[in-house]
Amino acid sequence: MTGPTAPAATWFARAYHEIKRDRHLLLYGNIDDLVLWNDTFQPMTAALPAFLCYVGFAAVARYDLVDGLKYADDGSQGFVESRLGAPAADPAVPVAQPETRRGAQLAESERELLARIGSAGRPVVIRALDMLHASRRLLDQRDRACAMVIDQADLIFGKAGEGEDQYQANLACLRKMITSGEHAPDVDGQPLRNVVVLLATRLSTLPDWVHCNNPHVAVIEIPHPSTTERADFLRGVLGGFHGGAELSPEEVGRLAGTLANLTDGMSILDIQALRATSRLAEIAPTKPRKLVLRHRFGLRDDPWEQLDMAKVVRAEEILSRRVIGQDTAVRTVADVLVNARIGVDFVADPDGSSTQPKGVFFFVGPTGVGKTELAKAIAELVFDDETALRRFDMSEFSQEHASERLTGAPPGFVGYENGGVLTNWMLERPFSVVLFDEIEKANPKIFDKFLQIIDDGRLTDGLGRTAHFSQAVVIFTSNLGASDLAPLMSGYPADAPPPYPVVQEHFRGAVAEYLAQSLGRPELLGRLGSGIVAFDILRADMIAKIVGKFLGQLGASAAARGYELIFDRRAIDKAVTDAVTGNGSALGARQIRSPLLEEWVRRPLNRWLIEHAPPPGSRLWVHRGKGSPPFVVDEFPAEDT
Incomplete structure (x- = not known):
């Protein structure tokens, strides 16, 4: 025989040849699905026995923990039960010698099995150890080629069964089985080795000696359908x-x-x-x-389909309200959002699978210039919800085993049942922005996960659940190159810092060097492509705009309480700009709000209000003073009449 005449799943061909090589089979993976056999999709419980009969086995039996033994046909049942009914003295089932406690347990188990067989009208095998001893008889006989399928092998022989009384006896019997097996005539009278076929969902749950470099066992993965x-x-x-x-x-x-x-x-x-x-x-x-x-x-409503076209057209303007002075970064993000909404792309098949994220960005630049703020703005713009952003601080994933936290521990390890923090989030919020902050602090092994997200748009956790990223925006942030910015700045006058193209080249070069050389992952650099977005340094005009943003918030808050604030903008802008640029913008825009405007404006304002209790409608003047803090609050001078 060379193969079935009707279409069948491709893994059947390999299983056929491995059986002809006298090897037992361990099938794992997508075993609970319907499989293609003889041009129809059938449960594994039906397709596998039919396949084994096709190979030539004259008797095929299947065992699971619930139903016990089942048979491919009446002929198989008659032959197997006749073998189970053999007398107790049958040398094919030697009784274990009670030299040790374990030997005594094995001997007692076998004596109980033989007693049950002798007293029953028709043999019934329910316990796993009963089945294993019965299987040994079938494998060691030479009258008819037999195949024994053991379903739920991971429950019988895996880590889940370690607490059972007969666990060690089960393993000992399994080892005997897979190292033995006589040849017997198949349906055509040709010699065929009796085999055992194990079915398991995951290899990792089984003892290593079963599937690692075992010459008696062929390990075959049952893939998802092609x-x-x-x-x-x-x-x-x-x-x-x-x-x-x-x-x-x-x-x-x-x-x-x-x-x-x-x-x-x-x-x-x-x-x-x-x-x-x-x-x-x-x-x-x-x-x-x-x-x-x-x-x-x-x-769930698809926010990408419902994203208002007018909103997309104005995306650059909307994002710029929150992220000031980063025109190139904002424009790049806006363009990607337009592409995601319209959907025209470089694809061979317009109806093909679109599994990659809607957008993948690598934000790089000095600290405090708006990288995280832009990620929040994207979540607000697309999903109308800033909480649709999930931030992962990659400094917490610096250890070698840290990648398991993202997708969950493997089966059998502590925390396995909890899943992974990343996959759990994506299963709950597939429409979201995922931010991996300070990516250079992550363990290099985690970048394998990132590559899978960018390429395939999905991750499978330790529980076997698949999280999809096809409706998400994925953002990596980094300060790579920021520590080397001072030498670049020193080559320019203090009042004329390097132009943006120079800054952009500096940061993009730092990313390229890190990914391609330090990390040794040039393929990741290629995948990111135009998604690498360099953020500009803080410039004087940017600082003034940011100051105006925060002062506007203070003014609106005061107006809600009945007060009108008038700021000496020229003095405040100059003081903040001098303070920020004086330290080389090392802390970025974060220092503008706190501590500068917090200590110079907000605290003095609130202190003055509680001390003077001005009536609603008062106009208050925040201006330059002579002490510390440098700004004071007074009632605004009345206009000349």
Whole structure:
């Protein structure tokens, strides 16, 4: 035999050849899904026994912890039960010698099994250890080629079963089984080795000796269905979608291909559920993107689709109100938001899968110039909610194991059941802005996660859940190059700092050197491309605008309490500018609000108000004084009459 005549999943071919090489099988991964066998999608419980019968096994049995032994057909059942009914003296089942406590436990277990077999009219195998001893008999006989499928192997032999009384006995019996196995005639009379097939969801839960460099065991991953398999399945079920009965054969073929691209990473069972989503939401497959988004993210409104076009057109103006003096950064972000809203892109297939984030940025520049503020402004503009921003301080992820915090610990480790902080957030808030702050402080291993986010737009956590970033904006921030800014500044007069193109080249060069040389990840540099946005240094005109912003907030707050504030703007602007530029702008714009305006204006103002209790409607003058703090508050002089 060379293979089935009808289409089947590709992993069956490898399993076929490994069995012919006399190896037992360990199948893991997407084992709970429907699999393609003989041109139909079937549960693994049906497809795998059918495959083993096709290979040539004359008797096929399957075991799980709930149902015990099941059989591929009546012939298999008759043969297996006849072997289980063998007399107790059968040398194929040697009774363990009670030389040790463990040996005594094994001997007692086997004696109990044989007693049950001798007293029962029809053998019934429920306990795992019963099944293992029965399997040894089948593997060691030479009358008929047999295959034993053990489902839920991770529960029987994995870490979850360590507390069970028979756990060590189960492992000992499994080791015996996979190192043995006689040859027996197959359905055509040709010799075929008796095999055991283990099914598990994850390899990591099983003992290493089962799957690591074990010459007796072939480890085969059961992948999620391919694009071709998804398209084949969709062609058969599209008629059951909302409005699907009205589709022509040509439309069915075209839409099946489109949905197959959009459902990358989904199982066949997920796609079955997609049909239910289509009916419940009354979304026809003729709107494939809308249907898949509804299925993945539920009854959430898509803020990208609802983003007002007029708002997008004015994005640069809106963002500039919060981030002052960073015209290039604001313009770059606004352009990306326009691209995300309109959707025209470099794609071979306009209906293809769009899994990458809506925007990926690398904000780099001095501290306190608006990098985080721009991220908040994006969240407010797109999602009408500044809390849609989630900030991750990468200084907290500097240790080698820190990447596990993002996606969750592997199965069996402490905290595994909690998932990861990043994947949990994205599962809860897929429409959001994700900010990775001070990225240069992260452990280098975390950059593998970042590359996966940028390329694939998804991460899978330790619980097996997939978080999608396709509706998010991802932002990295960094101060790379800021510590080397002083030598650059020293080459220019104090009143004429370097122009923005020089500053931009400096910071972009610092990022390129870090990613390509220090980190050794040039591919990440290539992925970011035009998303690397250099923020300008603070300049005198920028400082004055920021001062005006904060003074405007103070004025509005005072007006709400019945007072009119009049500021000596020239004096305040000069004092703040001198203070900020005097230290080389090391603290950025943060120092403008606190401590400068906090100590010079806000505190004296509130102190004066509580001491003088002016009546509502009073006009107050904040101006230069002679002491400390440098600004004082007085009632505004009355106008000459």
